[in-house]
Amino acid sequence: xxxxxxxxxxxxxxxxxxxxxxxxxxxxxxxxxxxxxxxxxxxxxxxxxxxxxxxxxxxxxxxxxxxxxxxxxxxxxxxxxxxxxxxxxxxxxxxxxxxxxxxxxxxxxxxxxxxxxxxxxxxxxxxxxxx
Amino acid sequence: xxxxxxxxxxxxxxxxxxxxxxxxxxxxxxxxxxxxxxxxxxxxxxxxxxxxxxxxxxxxxxxxxxxxxxxxxxxxxxxxxxxxxxxxxxxxxxxxxxxxxxxxxxxxxxxxxxxxxxxxxxxxxxxxx
Numbered sequence: 001x002x003x004x005x006x007x008x009x010x011x012x013x014x015x016x017x018x019x020x021x022x023x024x025x026x027x028x029x030x031x032x033x034x035x036x037x038x039x040x041x042x043x044x045x046x047x048x049x050x051x052x053x054x055x056x057x058x059x060x061x062x063x064x065x066x067x068x069x070x071x072x073x074x075x076x077x078x079x080x081x082x083x084x085x086x087x088x089x090x091x092x093x094x095x096x097x098x099x100x101x102x103x104x105x106x107x108x109x110x111x112x113x114x115x116x117x118x119x120x121x122x123x124x125x126x127x128x129x130x131x
Numbered sequence: 132x133x134x135x136x137x138x139x140x141x142x143x144x145x146x147x148x149x150x151x152x153x154x155x156x157x158x159x160x161x162x163x164x165x166x167x168x169x170x171x172x173x174x175x176x177x178x179x180x181x182x183x184x185x186x187x188x189x190x191x192x193x194x195x196x197x198x199x200x201x202x203x204x205x206x207x208x209x210x211x212x213x214x215x216x217x218x219x220x221x222x223x224x225x226x227x228x229x230x231x232x233x234x235x236x237x238x239x240x241x242x243x244x245x246x247x248x249x250x251x252x253x254x255x256x257x258x259x260x
Contacts, residue, residue, distance in 0.1 A: 024150075027179045028143035057150075060176055060230035061183075064222075071225030100168070107237060108230055 022054035046088035091115040141187035169238035185212030211250040
């Protein structure tokens with residue numbers, strides 16, 4: 001039995017990359033997520049939107065990837081600090097109904113370092129406002 | 132008593148099988164859905180640790196066993212490597228590693244670590260309501 005997951009992406013503007021992940025995000029998948037996110041950062045995209053609406057499971061290694069990405073997007077600053085002017089950001093799309101994933105974001109403290117949105121549209125318009 | 136045991140190839144592609152195995156055992160034992168999910172979550176972290184920091188046996192496998200005593204179900208993950216102590220205060224917020232053990236203790240009723248020359252065994256227990 002192998003886990004079900006899907007990764008897709010859609011670069012919406014030069015500075016914003018959107019990645020959607022569905023299914024179970026465990027250690028079999030998180031290295032691919034890391035590679036994908038860091039490719040975007042290397043390519044100069046400052047804002048990453050990760051849509052977890054259809055994710056059913058997220059483990060500690062995926063949370064670690066996201067925490068590392070926040071640190072990297074903020075130019076090495078810890079994610080609890082106030083981001084510097086012009087710093088990049090990670091936005092996570094996770095609607096309230098997805099309480100399994102939302103719970104893990106909260107108890108690991110990742111919610112303190114990311115923009116948390118209920119829908120993809122809200123995330124993209126939130127980023128457009130803050131630039 | 133050991134109710135059941137299985138060996139899994141030490142590969143991240145087996146994590147879904149490990150979760151399914153524990154999920155079935157939890158349902159058969161009568162854990163409610165939330166407790167079953169929490170036990171599965173914790174065991175997934177223990178298996179992940181065994182894959183990342185531990186070592187498989189000579190046959191390339193790690194062991195999972197399920198036992199019950201009264202109203203408590205216990206799942207043990209065994210590997211042939213040495214245990215890596217978790218950081219007592221947890222990782223820095225932006226660190227990439229170091230969250231697995233805290234999640235295990237958060238979701239299991241108890242976590243026991245047994246270390247010997249043979250390797251490491253991590254046991255997670257969950258009670259039935």
